[in-house]
Structures are given as C-alpha cells and as structure tokens.
Amino acid sequence: xxxxxxxxxxxxxxxxxxxxxxxxxxxxxxxxxxxxxxxxxxxxxxxxxxxxxxxxxxxxxxxxxxxxxxxxxxxxxxxxxxxxxxxxxxxxxxxxxxxxxxxxxxxxxxxxxxxxxxxxxxxxxxxxxxxxxxxxxxxxxxxxxxxxxxxxxxxxxxxxxxxxxxxxxxxxxxxxxxxxxxxxxxxxxxxxxxxxxxxxxxxxxxxxxxxxxxxxxxxxxxxxxxxxxxxxxxxxxxxxxxxxxxxxxxxxxxxxxxxxxxxxxxxxxxxxxxxxxxxxxxxxxxxxxxxxxxxxxxxxxxxxxxxxxxxxxxxxxxxxxxxxxxxxxxxxxxxxxxxxxxxxxxxxxxxx
Amino acid sequence: xxxxxxxxxxxxxxxxxxxxxxxxxxxxxxxxxxxxxxxxxxxxxxxxxxxxxxxxxxxxxxxxxxxxxxxxxxxxxxxxxxxxxxxxxxxxxxxxxxxxxxxxxxxxxxxxxxxxxxxxxxxxxxxxxxxxxxxxxxxxxxxxxxxxxxxxxxxxxxxxxxxxxxxxxxxxxxxxxxxxxxxxxxxxxxxxxxxxxxxxxxxxxxxxxxxxxxxxxxxxxxxxxxxxxxxxxxxxxxxxxxxxxxxxxxxxxxxxxxxxxxxxxxxxxxxxxxxxxxxxxxxxxxxxxxxxxxxxxxxxxxxxxxxxxxxxxxxxxxxxxxxxxxxxxxxxxxxxxxxxxxxxxxxxxxxxxxxxxxxxxxxxxxxxxxxxxxxxxxxxxxxxxxxxxxxxxxxxxxxxxxxxxxxxxxxxxxxxxxxxxxxxxxxxxxxxxxxxxxxxxxxxxxxxxxxxxxxxxxxxxxxxxxxxxxxxxxxxxxxxxxxxxxxxxxxxxxxxxxxxxxxxxxxxxxxxxxxxxxxxxxxxxxxxxxxxxxxxxxxxxxxxxxxxxxxxxxxxxxxxxxx
Numbered sequence: 001x002x003x004x005x006x007x008x009x010x011x012x013x014x015x016x017x018x019x020x021x022x023x024x025x026x027x028x029x030x031x032x033x034x035x036x037x038x039x040x041x042x043x044x045x046x047x048x049x050x051x052x053x054x055x056x057x058x059x060x061x062x063x064x065x066x067x068x069x070x071x072x073x074x075x076x077x078x079x080x081x082x083x084x085x086x087x088x089x090x091x092x093x094x095x096x097x098x099x100x101x102x103x104x105x106x107x108x109x110x111x112x113x114x115x116x117x118x119x120x121x122x123x124x125x126x127x128x129x130x131x132x133x134x135x136x137x138x139x140x141x142x143x144x145x146x147x148x149x150x151x152x153x154x155x156x157x158x159x160x161x162x163x164x165x166x167x168x169x170x171x172x173x174x175x176x177x178x179x180x181x182x183x184x185x186x187x188x189x190x191x192x193x194x195x196x197x198x199x200x201x202x203x204x205x206x207x208x209x210x211x212x213x214x215x216x217x218x219x220x221x222x223x224x225x226x227x228x229x230x231x232x233x234x235x236x237x238x239x240x241x242x243x244x245x246x247x248x249x250x251x252x253x254x255x256x257x258x259x260x261x262x263x264x265x266x267x268x269x270x271x272x273x274x275x276x277x278x279x280x281x282x283x284x285x286x287x288x289x290x291x292x293x294x295x296x297x298x299x300x301x302x303x304x305x306x307x308x309x310x311x312x313x314x315x316x317x318x319x320x321x322x323x324x325x326x327x328x329x330x331x332x333x334x335x336x337x338x339x340x341x342x343x344x345x346x347x348x349x350x351x352x
Numbered sequence: 353x354x355x356x357x358x359x360x361x362x363x364x365x366x367x368x369x370x371x372x373x374x375x376x377x378x379x380x381x382x383x384x385x386x387x388x389x390x391x392x393x394x395x396x397x398x399x400x401x402x403x404x405x406x407x408x409x410x411x412x413x414x415x416x417x418x419x420x421x422x423x424x425x426x427x428x429x430x431x432x433x434x435x436x437x438x439x440x441x442x443x444x445x446x447x448x449x450x451x452x453x454x455x456x457x458x459x460x461x462x463x464x465x466x467x468x469x470x471x472x473x474x475x476x477x478x479x480x481x482x483x484x485x486x487x488x489x490x491x492x493x494x495x496x497x498x499x500x501x502x503x504x505x506x507x508x509x510x511x512x513x514x515x516x517x518x519x520x521x522x523x524x525x526x527x528x529x530x531x532x533x534x535x536x537x538x539x540x541x542x543x544x545x546x547x548x549x550x551x552x553x554x555x556x557x558x559x560x561x562x563x564x565x566x567x568x569x570x571x572x573x574x575x576x577x578x579x580x581x582x583x584x585x586x587x588x589x590x591x592x593x594x595x596x597x598x599x600x601x602x603x604x605x606x607x608x609x610x611x612x613x614x615x616x617x618x619x620x621x622x623x624x625x626x627x628x629x630x631x632x633x634x635x636x637x638x639x640x641x642x643x644x645x646x647x648x649x650x651x652x653x654x655x656x657x658x659x660x661x662x663x664x665x666x667x668x669x670x671x672x673x674x675x676x677x678x679x680x681x682x683x684x685x686x687x688x689x690x691x692x693x694x695x696x697x698x699x700x701x702x703x704x705x706x707x708x709x710x711x712x713x714x715x716x717x718x719x720x721x722x723x724x725x726x727x728x729x730x731x732x733x734x735x736x737x738x739x740x741x742x743x744x745x746x747x748x749x750x751x752x753x754x755x756x757x758x759x760x761x762x763x764x765x766x767x768x769x770x771x772x773x774x775x776x777x778x779x780x781x782x783x784x785x786x787x788x789x790x791x792x793x794x795x796x797x798x799x800x801x802x803x804x805x806x807x808x809x810x811x812x813x814x815x816x817x818x819x820x821x822x823x824x825x826x827x828x829x830x831x832x833x834x835x836x837x838x839x840x841x842x843x844x845x846x847x848x849x850x851x852x853x854x855x856x857x858x859x860x861x862x863x864x865x866x867x868x869x870x871x872x873x874x875x876x877x878x879x880x881x882x883x884x885x886x887x888x889x890x891x892x893x894x895x896x897x898x899x900x901x902x903x904x905x906x907x908x909x910x911x912x913x914x915x
Contacts, residue, residue, distance in 0.1 A: 052534060052648070078537045085538040091531035095553045104549075105539035152539065162538075 001064070003028040003192060004049070004160065009058035011044050011216075018044045020216045021058070028159065031186060031193040033203035036213035037239070042196045043164060045213075049194060050085055050162050051078035063159065079108075084153030084191065088165040090145040092137040092152075099124070099133040102151045109156065123151040126185060143174045150182070154189060161186075163195045167202060179205050200240050204228070212236050234348040237281050244287075244321050248278040257317045263294055268347050281346040284310075284324040289331055290339030297321060298337045313340070364827070365745045372736040373747075376754040379795045383769025384618065384761055390772060391611035406612045415592040416616065418502075418581075419571050422588055425506035426513060426570040431563040433510060434517025435555075440659065442525040443551070445649045447660055455667045456518050461903045462675070463856040464512035465575025465873070466892045469880060470674030471508050472579060473681055473889070475499035479688070481677070500583040508576050511670040513569060517562035524558035525551070533648065543650050560631040568624045572617055572762030574859040578877070589613045590764035594863055597768070607772070614765040621760045675896065682890030700890035711891050713868060714875035717786060721871065722854035725793035730846045732794070733801025734839065740802075741809040742817075742835075758799035763859035766795045770864065784866035792860045797853070801846040808842020809835075852902050856895055 002025035011019040019041040026032045034042035047053045048068065049060060054075055060068040067076045093101055102123050106116040124130050127147040132140060137148050146166060153161060163182070167175045183206060186193055197203050203210050204224040212219040212227060212235075220232035231237035238245070248255050248268070255261075255268045255278060268278060297313035300320070304310075309331060311323040321340070325331050332338040392398055406412055437456055441449045459467075474482045475497050483495035498504060532554065536546045552559075574590040581587060587595065593610045600606040652659060681687065683696040704711040739748065740755055761769075770792040774782040782788035812835055820830040858873035865874045872895050879888035 050534075050538060052537075077542075078534070079540045079542055081538070082540070083538055085535060087531040087535060089529050089531055091529060091535040093532060093536075093550060093554070095556075104536065104541075108540040108545065149535070152535070156540070 002026060003030075003063055004194070005059075005061040006045075006049070007059045007061070009045070009048060009060065010056045011041070011048060011053060012056045017216050019048070022218055024211065024218075024221070026192060026194065029186075029190050029192055031183075031195065031206055031208045033195040033197060033207040033210045034213060035197060035200060035203045035210055035239070036219075038198060039215075040213040041216040042198075042213050046162055046164055046194060046196045050083060051076060051081050082156065082158055083160050083162050084156065084158035085162040086146070086149045086153050086164065086166040088169055090142070090149050090169065092145045092148045094136065094138050096137075097134055098129060098137050098140070098148050101137060101148050102129075102133075102155050105152065105156045119155050119157070120151075123154040126154060126188065127151040127181075142170050143178060146170065146178065147181075150185065154185065157189060158191055161191045161193050163193060165197055166195075168197070168199065175199075175202070182206065212239060214239075231346070234279060234281065237346060237348070242284045242322065242324070244282050244284060246280040246282075246315070246319050246321065248280050250274075250278060257295070257315060257319065266295070266342060266345060272347065273349060277350040279348045279350075280342070281348060282342045282344065284322045286343040287321070287323045288341040288343060289323075289325075290341050292339055294339035294341045295321075296337060297340055299332050299334050302331075302334045313338075365743055368735060369739055369743070369745050369747060369751065372732075372739050373751055373754060375732050376736065376751070376757065376798070379791065380757045380761065380766075380798065381754055383766060383773045383795065384757065386772040387611045387614045387618070387765060387769050390607065391615045402608075403612050406609055407616075409609075411587070411592065412609060412613060415587045415589050415613065418577075418586055419588040421502060422505055422509065422573075422577065423567050423570040425502070426509040427563050427567040429506060429510040430514040430566045431517050431559060434514040434562060435521050435552075435559055437514075437663070438518050438521035438525060439547070439551075440663070442522055443547070443650055444652050444659075446652065446656065446663070452663055452667075453522065455671065457515055458671050459512045460515045460519075461852070461899055462512060462671070462896070463575065463858070463873070463899075464509065464573070465579055465858050465877065466678060466856070466896065467512050467674050468508050468576040468579035469876070469888065469892060470677045471499050471504070473677055473885070474673070475504065476583075500580055500586075502586065505576055505580050505586065508580065509570055509573065512576075513566045516565045516569070517559060520558045520562035520565075521555055524555045528554060530648070537648070543648070547650075557631050561628050564624050564628040564631065568621055568628075568762075571620060571624075572764060572859075574764055574862065575873075575877075578862075579880070589617055590762070590859060593764050593768060597771070597863060607768075610768050611772075614768050617762050617765050618760065621762055625756075625760045678889050678896065679893045681886055682893040684886050684889075687885040700886055701894065704887060704890050704894065708887070710870065710879075711875055711887070714870045714872050714891070715894070717789075717869060718855050718857075718872040721786065721789055721793060722851045724790055725797060725854055726847045726851040728790075729794050729797050729801045729850050730805075730843050733798065733805045733846055734843055737802055737805035737809050738835075741806050742812075742814070755802055758795065758802065761795070763796055763857075764863065766792050767860045767863035770795065770860075783864075784869070786869045789861055789864050789869060789871070792864060793850075793854055793857065796857075796860055797850040800849040804846040804849055805839065805842045808839040808845075812838045848902075848906050852899055852906075855898055855902075 004024070004026040006022055006024040009019060009022045009024070010017070022041075022045060024045075034045060036042050044053060048055055049062075051067070055068050055070050057070060059066065059071075062081070065076075066072070066074060067081060068074065093104070096104065099120060103116050103120040106119055111119070121130070121133075124133050127150050129144075129147055129151055132144065137145055140148065146169070149166070166182075167178050170178060179202060182193070193206070195203070195206060207224055209221060210224055210227050211221045212232075214235050220227055220236050222230070222232075227236060228240050231240060234245070237243055246257065248257065248262070250256075255266075266280070272278065295315065297315045299311055300314045301312040302309065304327070307327060308324045309327050311325070311331065313321045313323060315321060323340070391403060392400065394402060407416070437452075440446050441453045441456070446452065472480070474480050475495075477483060477495040477498045477500065480495070480499065483497070486492050486496040487494075499508070528551070533546050533550055536550045537543075541549065571588075572590055573588070574594065577586065577588045577591045578594070581591060582595075593613050596606040596609050680691055680696070682700055683698065684691070685695050685697065685699070689695040705715075706712070736751065736755060739745065740752055770788055771783065774780065774788050774791060776783070782791065816834055816838070817830045820834045821827070825833065856873055857871060858877060861871040861874050862877060865871065870878065872891065876888050876892050876895065879885075879891065
C-alpha cells in the first residue's frame with residue numbers, strides 16, 4: 001500500500017489547466033522528485049499535496065486518510081496535515097530566534113515544555129545549529145537560514161517532507177553540500193521526501209524515483225538511471241542531459257539525411273509508422289569518431305572545457321551535431337572531416 | 353574630441369556643494385537656529401530660567417499637554433483603524449477590495465482643516481446639522497455629539513491621518529513573502545494564530561513607523577485644532593504660537609513664548625524622527641523574496657457582509673458626507689437655511705471666482721506661490737540630492753546633516769523662523785510681502801523634493817554615467833544626456849508633491865499673511881472666523897475641486913507612463 005496516493009488530480013486556474021489527471025503513488029520513506037521546466041505544474045502539484053491549493057478534480061490520500069476531494073467536498077487544511085515543508089525563499093521568521101523558529105510547530109501543538117525542548121534541540125543538533133540557536137536567523141547565511149527551515153520542518157518528526165526548490169537560492173557549492181545533508185537527515189529520520197526542482201542534477205543525486213512533467217502532463221516516472229538511459233519521449237530526452245536531434249527524411253520508405261542515405265548501422269527500427277516524420281536523438285557523450293565510414297561531418301568548432309573537449313560538427317546536409325570526448329582521447333581538429341558512430345541512437349516520431 | 357585634459361570636475365563639484373549648502377543654510381538652518389537663539393539667549397547670555405518660567409505659565413503648559421493628549425489619541429486611533437483596514441484589504445476575502453483601498457487613500461488629498469470645517473457644520477453643539485436634527489426633529493434634550501472637544505478633534509484628525517498607517521501597512525503586507533505565513537500554516541498554526549504571531553509582528557516596524565509619522569504630524573498640526581478647539585479654549589502648540597503672534601502683532605514677549613514652544617516642537621520632532629529611523633532599521637527584515645503565489649485569504653464567512661457594510665459606512669461618513677456638506681453649504685444663500693432647491697444656487701461660487709477681491713487674490717496667490725515654490729524647490733532638490741547621493745566631495749557630511757533638517761521642522765516652526773530671519777533684522781525685510789510666504793514654502797516642502805529626487809537618483813547606477821564618460825562624454829554632457837532624463841520622473845513627482853499641497857497650505861501662510869497676501873487656505877479660514885460660512889465653504893469647495901482634479905490627472909498620467 002503506497003503512503004501517498006494522487007488519483008486523477010487536476011488543477012485548473014481559469015482557462016489554464018496547470019495539472020491534468022495526474023496519478024501518482026509514493027512509498028513511505030521514498031525520495032520522490034518532480035522535475036520539469038517552470039510552469040510545468042510541479043509546484044502546483046506540491047502545493048495541492050500540502051493543502052495550499054484546492055483540487056479542481058481528483059483525490060489525494062495520505063497514510064490511508066483522505067486529504068482532498070472536491071467531489072466529496074472535502075479538504076483538510078494545511079495546518080492539519082502534519083507535513084514538514086521547506087520553501088525556496090527560506091521563509092524563516094526574522095522576528096523570532098533560531099530556537100523559537102524551530103520550536104514554533106511544537107508550541108502550536110501544545111506539547112509539554114520538556115518535550116518541546118527535547119525535540120527542538122534534537123532538530124537543531126541534526127542540522128548543526130545548536131551554536132546559533134539563541135541568535136536571530138537574520139545573522140545567518142543563506143545556507144544557515146535553509147538549515148533553520150529544515151530543522152523547523154523536522155521538529156514535529158513528520159512522515160512526509162515537502163521540499164519546494166529548497167536549494168535554488170543557494171550558491172552552487174553549498175547546493176551540493178546541502179543535498180547530502182538532506183539525504184543524511186532522511187536516513188536518520190526516515191521521512192518520505194517529495195522534492196520539486198528544475199535542476200536535473202539535484203533530482204538525479206537525491207531521488208529514488210523521478211517524475212518528469214511538462215505543461216501539466218506527466219511524461220515519465222522512473223528511477224534516475226532509467227529516465228536518463230531510457231527516456232520515454234523526445235521531451236524527456238531533451239530535458240535530461242545534453243542532447244542532439246537530427247531531422248531524418250524519408251523517401252519511398254528509405255530513411256536519409258538530406259539527400260544522402262544513412263549508414264547501415266543507423267537503420268530505423270522496424271514497426272515505426274511509415275509516413276510520420278522521424279527524429280534521431282543521441283547524447284554528445286555517446287558518439288565516437290571514426291576514421292572511415294559512419295555519418296560524415298566536418299568540425300566547425302572545437303573547444304577545450306577542461307576534462308572534456310566539446311566539438312561542434314556540421315553534417316553534409318547542413319544539420320549540426322555536438323560531441324563531447326574526454327580530453328585524453330584523440331579527435332579531429334577544426335576544419336577536418338571525420339566519420340561519426342552514434343552508439344545508442346533513439347528514434348522518435350512526430351507523435352512523441 | 354575638443355575637450356582634452358580638462359582640469360576635472362573638482363572646481364564645479366565645489367561650487368555645487370557650496371551652493372547646496374548655502375540654500376539649505378539660508379532657507380532652513382538659519383530660521384531654526386534663530387528660534388533656538390531667541391528662545392535661550394536673552395541680552396547676550398544664556399537664559400534657561402526664563403524658558404522654564406514660560407513653560408510653567410498656565411497657557412503654555414496647557415498647550416503642551418493638549419498637543420500631547422491630541423497626538424496620543426490621534427496616533428492610537430489612527431494606528432488601530434489603519435492597521436485594521438490594511439489587514440482587511442490585503443489578507444481577507446472582503447468584496448470590492450481594490451475600490452476600498454482606493455477610497456481609504458482619498459483622505460490623503462483632502463485638507464484636514466476643510467474636513468474640520470465640514471464637521472463643525474455637522475456637529476457643532478447648537479448649529480450643527482446633525483445635532484439640530486437630533487434635538488429638533490427627534491426631540492432630544494442634549495446634542496448628540498459636541499465636536500468642540502478633545503474627542504471631536506481627535507476623531508477628525510484620525511479620519512484624515514489614518515492613511516499614513518494604512519498605506520505603510522498595506523505595503524508591508526503586500527510585499528511580505530507569502531511563504532512566511534505558509535510555513536506557519538504547514539507548521540500547524542491556524543489563520544488567526546498566524547495573524548497574531550507571524551503577520552502582525554512582521555509588519556510591526558511598518559505599523560510603528562506609520563504611527564510615529566502620525567504623531568509627528570498631529571503634534572504640529574494647526575488646522576483641525578484651530579477650527580474646532582478655539583471655541584472651547586483648546587489650544588495646542590501651533591495654535592497657541594499663532595494666537596500669541598497674531599494678537600500681539602509681534603511683541604517681544606509673544607515671540608519669546610513662540611520660540612520656546614517652537615523649540616520644544618523641533619526637539620520632539622527630532623526625537624520622533626530618530627525613533628522612526630530605529631523602527632525602520634529594525635524592520636529591514638528580508639521579507640520580500642521568492643515566487644509570488646498570492647497569500648492565502650482569510651475567509652470572513654458570516655462576517656463578510658457586516659464588515660463590508662462597516663467599510664462602506666466608514667467611507668460614507670468620513671469621506672462622502674463631509675465633502676458633500678462643503679459643496680452644499682457653499683451653494684446656500686445664507687448659512688442656516690435648509691437644503692432645498694430654492695435655497696441652493698451657484699451664486700456663491702460665481703461671486704468668489706469672479707467678483708470677490710479677497711478670494712480672487714487668494715486663488716491667484718496660491719496658484720503662483722505653489723508654482724514658484726514647486727519649481728524652485730524641485731530644481732534645488734535635484735541639485736542637493738545629486739550631491740548627497742552621487743558626488744564624492746569633501747564636506748558632504750555637512751550637507752547630509754542639513755538635508756535631514758527639513759524633515760524634522762514642522763510648518764509652524766518654519767513660519768516663526770522665517771519671521772525672525774526675514775523681518776529686516778538681518779537684511780531684507782520681506783514681512784507682509786508674498787516673498788516671505790514663498791521662502792517659507794520652499795523650506796517647508798524641501799523635504800518632499802529631497803525625498804523624491806534622491807529616490808530617483810539612487811535608481812541611476814554609477815556605471816551608467818561611467819559608460820557615458822567612457823564613450824567620450826564630459827561630466828556635464830553625461831549629466832545632461834544620461835542623468836537628467838533618468839531622474840525626470842522623480843523631478844516631476846517632486847513638482848506635484850509640492851504644487852498640490854501648497855494649494856491648500858494653511859499652517860505656514862496663516863502666520864505670514866497680510867491683507868493682500870492671503871492664500872486659499874488663509875481665506876477659507878478667515879472667512880469662516882468672520883462668520884462668512886457659506887463663502888468659506890464655497891471657496892473650500894473650489895479648493896477641493898482643484899485638488900481632486902489635479903490628483904486625478906496626475907494618477908492618470910502616472911498610470912499611462914508605467915503601463
């Protein structure tokens with residue numbers, strides 16, 4: 001039995017459908033990420049789960065209880081859901097001390113004094129904030145403030161932690177560090193994480209499963225590895241990692257690039273609808289250079305990026321292709337022609 | 353390039369700095385200084401004993417206490433009313449919130465002494481329309497409410513001053529990051545708890561700063577107390593200063609009393625401004641950030657309709673009713689007649705605009721004084737702000753200090769200081785001319801100009817000028833072609849911030865007018881004092897018309913620019 005269940009969840013703002021018939025199940029203790037470009041509906045989904053937005057249709061169940069259902073005219077307000085939540089903009093209360101920020105949810109629940117102190121101290125210790133507890137959060141750095149927000153969310157020891165782009169206000173170095181701290185806290189406290197981000201690296205590093213969304217529609221739910229290696233469609237392919245797309249023409253059932261034909265190893269798979277347009281997709285890191293044969297191209301730009309070398313190639317029909325190789329591997333120079341071997345090509349028709 | 357290797361802007365910078373300092377010294381610093389000197393310095397020696405004796409005189413002491421009572425009452429009342437309405441229009445599902453917000457800001461443009469006049473017509477114990485109806489038609493023995501009282505003065509001041517708190521708190525609540533409240537909600541707090549423990553504490557610096565602004569204004573406020581208090585002998589500091597100077601035609605003793613009272617006002621004002629700075633600096637919470645989902649609205653449910661009615665009644669009573677009364681009384685043939693069609697006409701308005709010398713002069717004086725003061729103060733303000741905000745010259749600190757002065761000097765103090773400075777003792781005698789009013793207006797409104805212009809200048813990043821210099825422009829060219837066009841909106845704002853209020857100015861001009869140099873405000877006030885109630889009301893109506901039309905035009909213009 002999954003812990004969180006979203007059934008046909010739909011949200012409309014006026015004419016715009018922000019989330020469309022989303023079905024989702026999240027296990028206890030799982031780390032689940034919602035990934036997508038801005039406006040894809042991921043934040044709206046999280047806010048519906050938190051209770052800040054009501055649903056237009058569908059149902060949300062958590063831990064076997066009904067949380068939201070417009071059909072039954074039922075809606076549990078956010079303050080009754082017992083979630084922990086961390087926001088992008090920290091949302092730490094500047095008029096309260098760090099300790100009082102963390103103790104706030106415990107005081108609201110009217111716990112005994114000793115219990116409040118024990119839990120708040122525990123949450124502060126877990127986030128390395130004990131030293132700053134008496135001070136104002138205003139004096140903390142961005143990372144420090146976000147730790148206060150985390151500690152505050154931890155204090156009630158929730159089963160579910162909602163994280164709304166919690167790291168995107170931090171600088172890149174700190175972001176990586178905080179990722180591991182969040183993961184560490186999850187191991188210690190055992191809560192499930194529902195994580196909203198537009199940063200794919202963050203989602204990859206943290207999650208057990210990722211959902212990719214686009215314009216309110218779910219595109220794929222899978223493990224990070226599968227989302228990267230077996231993208232469900234062209235959008236997921238382009239959103240995760242670097243990508244090349246080549247437009248493939250079809251004359252009399254034969255696939256080709258421009259007027260030239262494709263090398264034999266790049267024959268489109270059987271069973272594709274014969275008349276739709278075709279796109280060949282591949283990752284820049286999964287292309288090898290060949291001395292002879294393969295797809296022919298000419299290096300139009302070669303840039304040294306440190307560990308890797310980045311090549312821009314122009315194919316014979318004018319389309320361009322990007323290749324990235326480790327700096328220790330040999331490669332052609334600018335202006336030289338070469339052959340290309342696409343190791344793991346993906347084929348997409350215009351429908352997907 | 354013809355301007356190779358110029359000597360740099362050092363000479364020019366010094367000249368500008370010197371000029372800026374000179375303007376502020378002559379216009380503001382000397383008058384204020386003269387007040388202190390006259391208060392504490394007698395026959396070439398420091399004399400504190402006399403000052404204490406003057407303060408302990410019954411009338412002066414009572415005026416001080418009255419100023420405090422009225423200011424305390426007004427501040428408390430306005431803060432409660434302003435905060436409540438601000439919360440209502442920003443955090444609840446009250447219907448017609450945008451309209452309400454616009455209406456609650458209307459009192460900003462209505463001159464409070466005209467409001468006081470209207471309330472006098474409505475609630476003076478024997479002649480007020482409401483009281484007459486109460487006693488005559490309904491048959492009660494006692495009047496419903498006597499407006500000639502502390503309560504009356506405080507209530508009228510609250511009506512016209514609460515927007516200072518309202519607008520500050522609205523701003524704070526609208527800018528506040530909604531996730532601050534949402535995180536309290538997800539922590540388990542209900543909306544009432546959130547309002548009490550999160551929203552109000554976070555808005556507290558804004559509430560305090562608005563409250564202090566009202567306190568400053570109310571302590572030094574002339575109009576309402578002059579219209580409503582004198583009948584029952586309620587004087588505050590500014591009205592007592594006026595009364596003393598006016599009655600004794602400038603005798604030494606009365607000037608002495610005036611300067612002592614004015615010194616107290618200046619010190620109190622400085623204290624309030626200092627406190628306000630503290631409140632605001634403590635309030636520089638970083639509460640603006642993040643994605644802006646709209647904050648949750650409290651569902652008023654059963655209270656929705658009663659609160660809507662409350663707001664509408666409040667607006668009807670404090671804004672619509674007084675305004676209508678002014679226009680209607682202005683149309684009456686004689687004060688005291690009932691409002692019937694036979695008794696109403698436009699004759700008073702026609703008479704005042706075209707035939708009556710006193711009011712024609714007054715309108716002309718106010719328009720030309722407003723225009724002159726606005727133009728001069730606008731340009732001086734740009735220059736001074738430029739030095740303070742942008743230039744790196746030695747001696748700038750002096751100017752920064754002087755630039756703070758106009759903010760803390762109340763109108764009646766300026767008037768008294770200007771009398772001391774320009775009555776011929778230290779050079780030209782401008783007393784009884786229109787020029788002394790002009791000088792006083794410049795001093796009074798310099799603060800507005802400095803504020804608007806420095807805000808505009810702070811938006812102009814130094815790199816814009818540097819880029820122009822890098823492209824080969826001289827300092828003057830960069831100023832002319834880059835800085836000036838960018839601060840033009842600030843200058844325009846300064847102009848109107850001065851021009852419109854000066855059309856209804858009373859506090860300063862009442863101390864400085866002569867028979868031929870009445871302003872609109874003075875004419876309304878003196879006509880009313882002389883019992884010419886209908887003419888006074890008609891002129892007030894014309895003033896309201898001018899102000900409201902002007903403000904509407906500016907709002908249109910400002911909207912058109914930003915859209």
